[in-house]
Each structure stands twice: as C-alpha cells, then as structure tokens.
Amino acid sequence: MRVMIIGSGAREHVISKAYEKSPLVEEILVTPGNDFMIYNRDKPVAIDKNCSLNDPDSLLYLAIKYSPDLIDVAQDDAIANGAVNLLQQNGFDVFGPTQAASRIEWDKAWSREFMRRHGIPSPAYEIFNNRWQASDYVEELYRTDKSKPLYIKASGLCGGKGALLATSFKSALRAIREMSDFGKAGETFLIEEGLIGEEFSYFAVTDGTTCRFFPSSRDYKRLFINDSGPQTGGMGAISPTLITKGLEEYIEQELLQKTVDGLRQEGTPFGGILYLGGIITRDQKIKVIEYNARWGDPECQAVLPGLKTDYGEVVLASLEGRLDEIDLSFNDKVRVCVVGAVKGYPDDYSDNIGKKIFGINNARRVKGAQIFGAGMDGSFDSLTVNGGRLFSVVGEGEDIVHARKRAYEAITKIDVEKGNLQYRMDIGQKDQLLYLRTPKF
Numbered sequence: 001m002r003v004m005i006i007g008s009g010a011r012e013h014v015i016s017k018a019y020e021k022s023p024l025v026e027e028i029l030v031t032p033g034n035d036f037m038i039y040n041r042d043k044p045v046a047i048d049k050n051c052s053l054n055d056p057d058s059l060l061y062l063a064i065k066y067s068p069d070l071i072d073v074a075q076d077d078a079i080a081n082g083a084v085n086l087l088q089q090n091g092f093d094v095f096g097p098t099q100a101a102s103r104i105e106w107d108k109a110w111s112r113e114f115m116r117r118h119g120i121p122s123p124a125y126e127i128f129n130n131r132w133q134a135s136d137y138v139e140e141l142y143r144t145d146k147s148k149p150l151y152i153k154a155s156g157l158c159g160g161k162g163a164l165l166a167t168s169f170k171s172a173l174r175a176i177r178e179m180s181d182f183g184k185a186g187e188t189f190l191i192e193e194g195l196i197g198e199e200f201s202y203f204a205v206t207d208g209t210t211c212r213f214f215p216s217s218r219d220y221k222r223l224f225i226n227d228s229g230p231q232t233g234g235m236g237a238i239s240p241t242l243i244t245k246g247l248e249e250y251i252e253q254e255l256l257q258k259t260v261d262g263l264r265q266e267g268t269p270f271g272g273i274l275y276l277g278g279i280i281t282r283d284q285k286i287k288v289i290e291y292n293a294r295w296g297d298p299e300c301q302a303v304l305p306g307l308k309t310d311y312g313e314v315v316l317a318s319l320e321g322r323l324d325e326i327d328l329s330f331n332d333k334v335r336v337c338v339v340g341a342v343k344g345y346p347d348d349y350s351d352n353i354g355k356k357i358f359g360i361n362n363a364r365r366v367k368g369a370q371i372f373g374a375g376m377d378g379s380f381d382s383l384t385v386n387g388g389r390l391f392s393v394v395g396e397g398e399d400i401v402h403a404r405k406r407a408y409e410a411i412t413k414i415d416v417e418k419g420n421l422q423y424r425m426d427i428g429q430k431d432q433l434l435y436l437r438t439p440k441f
C-alpha cells in the first residue's frame with residue numbers, strides 16, 4: 001500500500017514509523033508533515049506541505065494527486081472540519097471518524113451531554129454562552145467555598161489549551177473573559193468542578209462495534225514542573241502508567257466500549273482511534289475528563305512504539321469491520337516521552353522562529369532513545385525552529401527508571417541557539433517513585 005497520513009507533528013512521525021514496519025506498506029506520504037520526518041527511513045517517506053489542515057479541499061487535492069491506497073486522518077482540526085467525510089465521498093479508504101462521530105471531541109458541551117445520557121461518570125458541569133450569566137454562577141459557587149477548584153473550558157478545539165483552572169472568584173472571572181481569546185471555539189464554554197486526583201490516558205482502536213485496547217499512559221499538560229504554569233499541547237508522556245493497574249477492565253468496558261456502543265446507538269458509529277482522558281479521584285472514583293477522536297500528542301509517542309502487531313493490518317481490520325479477528329500484542333517495555341519546546345511557547349515565540357537547533361544527531365546515538373520531529377525545518381544537519389513544540393524524545397527501557405534515564409540523557413544533548421530550549425525535568429517522576437516503592441518479587 002501507499003499510505004497518506006494527514007498531520008504535521010511528532011505524533012504523525014510516530015504513526016509513520018508504525019506503518020513503515022508493516023509488510024503491507026511500501027511507501028508513505030505525510031501531509032503537511034515536517035522536514036525531520038524524511039530522514040533515516042527504511043522505506044520511501046515523502047512530505048507535501050501544500051495543504052491546510054483546516055481546508056479539507058486542499059487535502060482532497062493531494063489525495064487525488066498521489067492516489068494513496070489508505071489515508072490516515074490523524075489530526076484533530078482535519079477530522080473536525082470533515083476531511084474524513086470528503087475523502088470517503090471521493091472514493092478513498094480513510095481511517096478516522098466522521099465529522100459527526102468526532103463531535104465527541106470538537107464539541108465538549110455536546111460530549112458532556114452524551115456522557116450524561118449514557119451514564120458515563122464525569123465532573124459536575126454547567127454550559128454557558130453568556131459571560132454575565134457565567135459570572136453570576138461562579139459568584140454563587142464561591143460564596144460557599146472561596147477556594148473551590150473549577151475548570152472553565154472552551155467547548156471547541158483549542159490545541160489542548162482551552163481548559164483554564166480557577167481557584168478563586170477573581171481567577172474564575174479572568175478565565176471566563178479569556179474564553180473570548182479562543183474565538184468561535186470559546187463562544188460556548190463549560191464551568192466544571194475541578195477534580196483532584198491522578199490523571200491518565202487510554203486509547204482504543206475500534207471499527208464502530210469491536211474495540212481493541214492499548215496500554216495506559218499519563219500525559220503532562222502544563223509547562224513547568226509539578227504541573228504548574230500555563231496549559232500547553234503537552235510537554236511529555238509515559239506508558240504504561242502504574243496508577244491504572246487493576247482498573248483496566250473497568251476503564252475499557254465501562255468508559256470506552258460503552259462510549260463506542262452509545263455512539264453507534266445514536267446513529268454516529270465511530271471508527272478509528274478513540275482517546276479517553278480520565279482521572280482517579282482521591283476517593284478512588286474514576287471519571288472522564290474528555291474524549292478525543294484520534295491519537296493524543298504526546299501520548300502516541302509513548303504508546304504506539306510498543307505495539308508488536310502489524311499496525312497496517314490493525315487499521316485495515318478496523319476499516320473492514322473485522323477487528324474481532326485481531327488481537328493486539330505489545331512489548332514489555334516502558335517509554336518516557338519528553339517534549340522539547342522553544343522558549344516563549346505556549347505564548348508568543350515568534351522571536352525564536354528560524355533559530356538553529358543543535359545536537360539532534362548526538363541525541364540519536366543514545367541507546368534506547370528515539371527523536372520524533374515536530375516544529376523543525378531544514379536539512380538534517382541544519383535544523384531550525386518553525387513551531388512551539390520542536391520534537392519529542394522517547395526513551396525506552398525495561399522499567400521507568402531506565403526509560404527516564406535514556407530520555408533525559410538524550411534531550412540534554414540538544415539545544416536551541418542562545419539557550420532557547422525548554423522542557424520539563426519531572427516527566428514520569430511520580431510513576432518512578434511509585435515503581436520504586438512497589439515490592440519486587
């Protein structure tokens with residue numbers, strides 16, 4: 001097969017690697033892709049930047065140009081804007097949910113109502129499209145608890161940055177005002193109880209009926225250590241996480257399979273990758289924070305490399321409605337993904353566009369480490385900044401201690417001109433402490 005992957009970041013780089021391992025795949029196109037993806041490949045890999053992820057017609061144009069046997073729509077904007085529908089209508093085999101099925105991600109207000117209809121546990125919430133009514137609501141809440149944690153969330157897609165934490169009336173009002181910064185995505189927004197506990201991510205591949213599940217993961221959304229600072233698209237991830245041990249069947253059946261069944265019953269069957277962002281609260285209740293309609297970034301970088309089953313065959317089985325014939329198998333390794341970002345991200349980093357990136361080749365020499373490209377341009381020996389999140393460094397080891405060691409050994413060999421690289425130093429730290437405290441037999 002010739003496979004066309006739609007997306008541009010480290011997630012799509014990892015997906016291309018998964019297809020590359022498949023005997024069914026001969027060549028790969030990633031669009032728009034990034035320059036780093038094409039280096040050191042075992043099969044022909046090309047990129048074509050002449051498209052927009054927000055313009056399905058531009059993606060159809062490239063599909064017609066290259067005539068792929070399979071198209072994997074991996075990026076959320078492309079899915080939400082109906083790229084899957086348009087490509088299917090023009091006769092292409094497409095892996096990914098339709099625009100209607102993916103509403104479970106791109107319309108968070110609808111998603112919460114879906115969870116309520118199907119008895120899926122989630123935080124208490126209210127939906128607003130009026131700033132003044134929302135302000136009155138939070139004022140009432142803070143009368144009884146002056147430090148109550150709340151999340152104010154834009155209902156639409158915001159690149160993972162649309163959930164703002166408030167712990168006081170003043171910060172809640174500020175977050176409500178900031179919803180307007182997200183444009184149309186923030187016209188409708190939710191005010192949710194702020195749950196306290198341990199967060200996790202979980203993925204299923206589905207054909208609309210059958211689900212097959214991947215190992216759990218944990219991602220790190222905030223910019224700085226100890227989960228402080230602004231929300232980002234993701235600064236790191238690990239897989240598997242120990243916090244879900246013993247809870248797998250409940251998560252898989254009650255939170256993921258139940259969701260797939262509910263979408264099918266409502267006339268919008270979901271095919272593709274379904275993401276669950278969950279939390280285990282202090283009182284040991286499991287609740288759903290959000291669903292996404294595709295692989296998470298950076299969770300994909302920590303999860304997918306562990307798959308031993310032929311990914312090309314898994315995707316075809318999903319498209320052909322025969323996932324019940326497939327069993328997924330995984331290696332027994334642990335992976336830690338650390339995201340390298342340019343300073344200024346997630347805010348204005350325009351002054352750093354074009355700055356040189358050093359040390360990638362030295363990092364690649366670290367045993368058990370891989371580098372996946374995102375916001376980088378240029379040739380392999382002359383890479384420059386072209387985005388906020390630049391790359392993902394993934395360390396793999398027999399346990400989280402070795403995986404963290406390899407990831408951080410590799411990323412410390414990389415820098416951006418004038419010291420403009422930033423990354424978190426605590427990715428996987430909680431799980432490492434839990435692992436070290438667990439008796440070994």
